[in-house]
Amino acid sequence: PIIQEYHESSGINAEYGGIDANAKHTSDMDVNKIKGNVNPAAPVKSVRIRVGRSFNGFGLSPGITKQQRLDLEKLLASAFSNFDGDLKGNYYPLLGMDERVRQQLVDDHFLFVSGDPNLQVAGMERDWPEGRGIFHNKDKTFLVWVNEEDLTRIIC
Numbered sequence: 593p594i595i596q597e598y599h600e601s602s603g604i605n606a607e608y609g610g611i612d613a614n615a616k617h618t619s620d621m622d623v624n625k626i627k628g629n630v631n632p633a634a635p636v637k638s639v640r641i642r643v644g645r646s647f648n649g650f651g652l653s654p655g656i657t658k659q660q661r662l663d664l665e666k667l668l669a670s671a672f673s674n675f676d677g678d679l680k681g682n683y684y685p686l687l688g689m690d691e692r693v694r695q696q697l698v699d700d701h702f703l704f705v706s707g708d709p710n711l712q713v714a715g716m717e718r719d720w721p722e723g724r725g726i727f728h729n730k731d732k733t734f735l736v737w738v739n740e741e742d743l744t745r746i747i748c
Contacts (some may be wrong), residue, residue, distance in 0.1 A: 644742030653716040661723030661739050672727045681729035686721035706738045
């Protein structure tokens with residue numbers, strides 16, 4: 593109901609018909625059904641995909657406790673250690689991060705930093721930098737931010 597109310601009040605309902613209250617989300621991951629109009633001669637060098645995830649039993653960023661944040665970091669670091677193949681890599685906690693590693697991640701434009709006033713006002717930077725970090729695979733083509741704005745943000 594909240595989603596329908598939002599779309600009705602934003603004018604989308606009038607323009608596009610809105611979202612039916614009985615609508616169901618369906619996923620179709622069949623890549624053969626993707627039809628695009630991308631010019632093959634376009635100078636696209638790379639594409640970045642970002643997905644934020646939350647976890648059952650852990651508060652969302654504005655309300656997560658320090659202990660939940662630390663527990664989630666421990667859980668994810670353990671999961672990352674089981675990755676193999678092209679996903680194998682390292683987890684780097686922000687707390688105690690080696691300065692050379694930190695600078696390289698900054699230079700690569702991969703590391704998130706403190707200081708966003710919107711995140712601070714929302715309480716998302718409490719206990720900074722504890723319970724936060726970044727995982728990346730060897731080739732730095734798969735990254736996971738831990739406990740930044742989202743509980744995890746997957747970037748590939």
